[in-house]
Amino acid sequence: MRYLLMVKAGKHAEAGVMPSRELVDAMSEYNERLAQAGVLLAAEGLQPSASGIRIAYPMPGDHPVVTVGPFLEDKKLVAGYTLIDVGSEEEAVEWALRMPDPSGYGEGEIELRQLKSK
Amino acid sequence: MRFMMIVKATKDSEAGAMPSTELIEAMMRYNEELVNAGVLVAGDGLHPSSNAIRISYPEPGGKPKVIDGPFTEAKEMIAGFTMIEVKSREEAIEWALRMPDPHGFGEGQIELRQVFEAMDLTQDPELIAKEAALRERAERLKN
Amino acid sequence: MSASATHRTIDAIWRIESAKLIAGLARMLRDIGLAEDLAQDALVIALERWPDTGIPDNPGAWLMTTAKRRAIDLLRRNKLRDRKYEEVGREIHAYAEDDIVGALDGEIGDDLLRLIFTTCHPVLSQEARVALTLRLLAGLTTDEIARAFLVAESTIAQRIVRAKRTLNTAQVPFEMPVAHELKERLSTVLEVIYLLFNEGYAATSGGSWVRPLLCQEALRLGRMLAEIAPSEPEVHGLVALMEIQSSRFKTRVNAKGEPILLMDQNRALWDRLLIRRGLAALERARSLGRPLGPYALQAAIAACHAQARTAEETDWARIAALYEALARAMPSPIVELNRAVAISMAFGPLFGLQLVEELTSEPMLKDYHLLPSVRGDFLFKLGRFDEARSEFARAASLTRNERERDLLLKRVAECPISE
Incomplete structure (x- = not known):
């Protein structure tokens, strides 16, 4: 089963603050471990929502409304994700717990979501 | 450049309601278009947040806090994502506009976010080289 | 908790x-x-x-x-x-x-590599290698392994105990193979992984819901091996082959569990992420700058199919050339038969037929139903229906698979009776 490990954006990530060198190192070490265990499918970081675009359909059947970022509710935005292929939910959680605190400043948050099976 | 098209969750998708046959078919046609254009990298739907888990680090250096779903703020949740590889931001927007309204009921919302390339993250050449090697080793997504 | x-x-x-x-x-x-x-x-x-x-x-x-x-x-x-x-x-x-x-x-990778070389050691039987690798490297319980292979748990437990004893008796050292043995020992490891994969991939129906587990495990072991033995092109070749084949996992059978031929599959449903991973792994194999081995060549063939947006767009000439290279790297009449099909698709059935004629004297293919089936198809396309009919009938009599027999008998019936 596939799990998506979403890293939530904090204020710092949204402001475009670069992660510390220690964190970048710890993150690449973590990705290496995932790869070596054969569970890593993909890992990407997203640019801050300042360069994001939203397309909404407030009226069914009508034209979409396009808004450009930044978006305000920064706590809930996604800053990056890692896609893994594991045998159980527990295994996914164990891997997520091994990820370094992705943000620091008390803002770090990872959300795990199972992918609908293909 | 890569873009992630994030489909926002709604009350229905969070309740686990299945989309209509028409919508499923429209989505399939859309995915087919992406495949034929050679831009689709990955696309997946997510289970509702009822079986999601959140891990947070409220104190730097402290222990993580683990919380089980469901989470309440449906509008901020994600129901699925599609990753595309395109030449420009405009092309990404064009593709996103071609995606069928993912929910109907006036609730459909797609968010488009550009994916970081190694260069964006840091200017340190050693790290860039390391990241490049790691990307090749760990992700093996680029062809 | x-x-x-x-x-x-x-x-x-x-x-x-x-x-x-x-x-x-x-x-x-x-x-x-x-x-x-x-x-x-x-x-x-x-x-x-x-x-x-x-x-x-x-x-x-x-x-x-x-x-x-x-x-x-x-x-x-x-x-x-x-x-x-x-x-x-x-x-x-x-x-x-x-x-x-x-x-x-830094040492973990080497230790894991030593471990997989030991669990796939040539002193062990193929069955023992498979069981021991699943147990020690994939961390599966004997019960999980037994269920995946549809045998009793005690059988697997026995097999593992005996395998460990064999390694002890033979005093197999926990070491990397020496240089001149490396190629052969590596191919034993790859064989175990691919066997696991095929065991899972071939199972399409009936009480076999656990079989995809074997595909998963094989893929995971392969990806792991690619990280710990990154300089071996065939490791990446095997990973590429498995990733690309897995991308079609959900489209290769219909709702009734009947196989769907590659050419008839819905390509929009192929998993693009796995295809990309497969193509990237193949690129890694190529970038090592050595001639491609059998796994990488098979992956390259699978990649041709994966990259064709429609069945009609398939680059058959390239596939035929790859089969030729594969026949040189791994001579086999079955590879030749596949090459004949590719050649027929690329250059017309007459060229395919010429190749197939040469294979009819091949003892290994004497009772192989796909030979008359392929030959019948070429003859049919050339309008030689009487010959085609008898080939399809012969193929139907040789196959042990009921669904395939039905399909072949249908083809017999489709051959027009000549005046």
């Missing part, structure tokens, strides 16, 4: 840590049987204690330290050779420093 939730979590931790644990212990003890026993002991202690104490911050390090303490006790009791004892004694200090991850880093 409830007791059962803790147990499930411990299972997950075991799956993540067990291979590294066993590989690390085996390096110190030079005995994979003993290494597994000690790792299991540590697991049992964890199962007893963690429900009360909670799961430690670094469960992998905890398990390793616990297993090593047991190892020292055991070695003291058994008064085994001093050298072994000293080695463990020295290393335990590193763990006391509480920085196990750092202490082990």
